[in-house]
Amino acid sequence: MPIQTRFTDLPPLGPSNTVRLHTHEFSGAGCRRSAYIQAGLHADEHPGLLVIQHLQEMLVELHQQGRILGRIVLCPFANPVGMTQNVxxxxxxxxxxxxxxxxNRNFPDLVPLLEAQSSAPETAAKTPAQRLKHALAALTPSDTVSAxxxxLLGEALQHDLVLDLHCDTAGVLHLYANQAQRNQALKLAECMDIKVVFLEASAGGQxxxxxxNRPWDWLIEKGLCSAEERPFAASIELRGQADVNDQLAREDALGILDFLASEGLLRLDAPVRARCVPQVxxxxxASHLxxxxxxxxxxxxxxxESISKGELIAELVPVDAAIGTPRVPIFSDVDGVVVVQPLFKLVRAGQRVGLLAGVEPLPNRRSGQLLNHF
Structure with a gap:
């Protein structure tokens, strides 16, 4: 099939202010499975935008060679509203x-809609995909961002694999995935040389x-599908905001292709590259210091770099203090690794100054309340 580009018109932000999404689809005939990959949901995170551009070029070549077996959809930028916000x-x-x-919060929760439709007699024979489509159609977006x-959710729910490309301020490659999909998360991490893998049952914040993931949790719990039918969804953090260059983007794109090949969506000459041993x-x-x-x-x-609980990892210089005022020490509260630091080093009281990955759960962290709103 030819490569397809589709445009989705969205409600305008204001008079004469049109907004639309577009996607590119690459399809083959050897596999029923599909993948959806998007970048730029946080429109100030740009490494993923370049990775998508490299993926497009690579997939065009693979398509010409007849090596694409499944269906792969790319969304070059997932947030056209955020991309207008240059201040x-x-x-x-x-x-x-x-x-x-x-x-990247407050995406639709389809579970209440699935529950509402479950009592209707006509839904008894519906497949999981039909139930999800019906629930999604019941949404009534009130503004452009809701639309x-x-x-985005409607596109993602059509696929077996969903990869959401992000980055942090300054940090190392890491990813977030559901703990029920540990094996696929580790496979993705190995392919992309990601050493830090965060797993959770319920992050919260939608x-x-x-x-x-949530509607599939409900479908599995109600016995309407098997756990094996659940699609794999992960958020990949492509280092920091300043890490936008062709070498890194090409390596990340190749790692994603390795993962897609391991899932049967395309055929590569080289086998899947296990580049590292990820740590879960x-x-x-996760400590947000x-x-x-x-x-x-x-x-x-x-x-x-590795850290130990109680170890001095940073100091705060009080620039407005009297001469001779000592620096304020900052100690690690976990045994683990430094994942993220702020790009700008002038900070305010209470601001996050680092993300640390700890090997043991912290007493102040609660399932369902694990994502901060910064």
């Missing part, structure tokens, strides 16, 4: 400037990947 030269695409809401979320961390063990005050953050550790 004084800075992209502010993580939060909706209209209301301050994180673009974007409905469109981010995109959880919005894909519970999301309940707050700043103890205002000042300049000086790290003693780099992203990817």
């Amino acid at each position: 004084l030269g800075f992209w502010t695409g993580r939060f909706n400037l209209a209301n301050g809401e994180n673009f 974007v979320r409905q469109s 981010p995109f990947d959880e919005s894909c 961390y519970p999301l309940e063990g 707050p700043s103890p005050g205002h000042g300049l953050l000086v790290w003693k550790k780099r992203p990817g």
Whole structure:
């Protein structure tokens, strides 16, 4: 089949302010399975945008060679609203400037809609895909962002594999996935050389990947499908915001192709490359360290380095204090690894100054309340 490009028109942001999404579809005839990959849901996170461009070029070549077996859909930018939010030269695409809401929170929860339709006699013979489609159709978006979320979720729910490309401020490759899909998460991590894997049962906050997973949890719990039918959804953090270059993007794209090949969606000459041995961390063990005050953050550790509980990992320099005022020490509260640091080192009291991956759950972390809203 030829490569298809589709456009989805969305409600305008205002008079004469049109918004639309577009996707590229690559299809083969050797496999019924499919994958959906998007980037830029947080529109100030740009490494994934370049990865998608490399994937497009690689998939065009594979398509010409007849090596694509399944169906692969790419969304080059998943947040056209956020991509309009450039303020004084800075992209502010993580939060909706209209209301301050994180673009990757509050995606539709289809479970109440599935429950509402389950009592209707005509739904008894419906397949899981038909139930999901019916529930999605019952949504009534109230604004442009809601329509974007409905469109993205509607596309994702048609596929067996869903990859959402993000990045953090400054950090190492890591990914988030559901603990019920540990094996696929580890396979993806091996293919992409991702050493840090966060697994959880319920993150909370309805981010995109959880919005894909929750209705399948319900279908499995009600005995309407098997656990093996559940699609795999993961959020991949492609290092930090400054890590936008062709070498990294090409390596990440090749890793994604390796994963798709391992899942039977395409054929490559080389076998899947197991590049590393990933370490799994519970999301309940992720520590978002707050700043103890205002000042300049000086790290003693780099992203990817191991740390021990109680170890000095950073210091805060109080730039407005009297001469001779000592620095404020910041200690690790976990045994694990440094995953993320802020890109800008001048910080405010209470601001997150680091993400640490700990091997043990922390007492203040609760399932269903694991995602912060920064």
